[in-house]
């Protein structure tokens with residue numbers, strides 16, 4: 153798009169710094185939206201005294217629905233637009249595994265939701281625990297499939313299918329059944345149900361979308377999460393085979409997710425930067441020479457002058473658009489769980505600045521196992537603090 157000076161008038165300047173937010177315990181808690189969260193995000197969208205717009209992404213360990221579905225929910229809760237390009241769930245980077253495996257068992261979440269997510273990620277052949285129970289209900293002796301589950305389950309002969317990988321996408325709704333099936337497969341001959349390996353070295357690989365031991369719900373105390381399930385699976389596997397289980401982990405605080413998040417943030421900042429130019433400021437949207445002159449007089453630099461570009465010269469701004477932006481000067485990461493969020497933000501890049509809030513897992517007054525740069529009450533305080541720190 154060709155740029156004219158009037159296109160950029162009245163637009164908030166774009167910050168060189170950025171934000172990344174955890175969701176559970178920061179933006180929402182159980183079914184509820186944390187009341188100050190919408191205001192915090194509106195501030196980053198430009199509703200602040202510095203007229204500055206700050207790009208942000210979400211990095212949650214949660215999951216169970218597609219990124220599009222989650223963003224629709226977030227947008228209506230928060231009254232702002234949240235899009236998949238700024239949204240990472242625990243299982244989002246696992247889409248890259250679609251090319252590596254044939255038949256996969258997808259575990260966790262409500263009903264058919266995770267099957268749908270895996271289809272969207274491009275997995276070629278997806279099975280779920282209910283498919284296995286439809287084949288043989290005695291696999292889990294205390295479980296009875298509901299009519300809905302029976303209707304959705306696929307008819308397959310699991311005595312003839314090699315399950316190559318187990319992917320735990322979201323929290324299990326039935327630990328007993330899921331543990332039974334996962335352990336049987338891990339100890340099987342090549343992922344075939346009803347078989348037992350002699351070496352315990354030929355079962356499928358297992359991947360977890362995250363390792364959160366606990367998470368914040370509406371209940372006063374934190375509840376066990378996927379990390380706790382992971383521990384029980386490892387302990388049962390060891391008790392049965394005498395061997396350590398090799399587990400592949402995604403989510404915070406793991407490096408693979410940090411690299412993924414850094415890439416998403418880089419692209420999102422570039423997109424935000426370009427969008428800031430493309431939308432025109434309507435009061436000056438005319439070809440009249442008079443208005444063009446007025447416009448130039450009142451022009452503000454779109455980019456924070458000390459930051460992304462040196463000054464407001466149009467040539468330089470245009471040049472910046474064509475080049476990739478430099479990395480964010482600081483990324484403020486706001487989370488509630490020291491073991492996943494603060495460890496994640498502290499481990500890989502010195503430009504990430506960890507902020508721990510008190511609206512989730514962290515208990516006020518206790519010593520966090522991983523130390524944040526600062527502890528604040530909630531997400532709104534975190535945003536206000538960072539903006540003031542930058543100006």
Ligand code: G3P
Pocket residue numbers: 174175176177211212213214215323364366367377378489
């Ligand atoms: O199950 C989700 C929970 O473990 C954590 O989600 O948003 O706090 O990373 P979040």
Ligand code: MG
Pocket residue numbers: 174175176177178487488489512
């Ligand atoms: Mg959290």
